[in-house]
Amino acid sequence: MPDLVVYDKFSWHFPEGKGCPGPQAARAHFETVMDWLQGHGLLTPFGREVSEMGVSADFALTSDMVTERGNRVLTAAYGEWLNTVDYDRKPDTSLLDSALAVVG
């Protein structure tokens, strides 16, 4: 069975992380990336099911939620994208767009 990749989790930011002002701030970048993945057709049926439930305290972005292409994008760019994200403003997805263009 292939190992599941956990790209990110809500709890790693709130309440476990430092500098995160609250659950809404933790939720913001997940909602952005889920919208972006959905908008580009990169979610699996399971990913769409999770997305429809919304981002809650148990939310995790995992490899089984995204297509093969989506996994290539996230593997290549997710950590780098987080390096462009702050808790106090709406995330910009241009880096993800660029990564998707590279992945093809």
Next chain:
Amino acid sequence: MPVVGTALESVQKVLKGKAPALAESQASAATEKAAAKTFVPDTLALSARARGAASASGAQRVYWRDAQSLVRKTQVEINREVGADREALALTHLKRQFPQSQGFVVLPQAYLRDSAGKILKDAVSGEARRVDFVVFKHRSVVKSLEITSKTASKVEQMAKEERIRENGGNYILHPETGALIHFPERLHTKVWRLD
């Protein structure tokens, strides 16, 4: 913005196989536990901040550098990295304690489901419950774990889990076969607190 340029280079390196993928970095982090990561302020960013320089959006962004790799990071990425390292450690430990050769399967991020396989939501919060690690053998769960930091409260999540389980959320789904794995009523999720 310079960081985007660096990021794109990184993307290209990963795609060319010249840099480790995330899963690999998680695994290696687990085996190199001893070295707890430390982050130091990015002095260039701080000096820019002191001069009152603003980013293009008008807000300040504070960067940190991984003391070992000197890679520039935001607090958001640092929090992700620390959390991933913590869970990678737990996964390594569980795989050692419950070896695949003896028929155990360690499954990360398993949703609690009902007997029909549907993800069950808590009637109070309206949220589902995704358990950090579930270990099962044959068709039965033998261990369930929530991994967290030394101080984070898990009271609400654990209460939510109990409510879901009382309402029949006593199954998880085998990711390959689609079979339902039973979560015995007497078994409860334990919280592991790691640095």
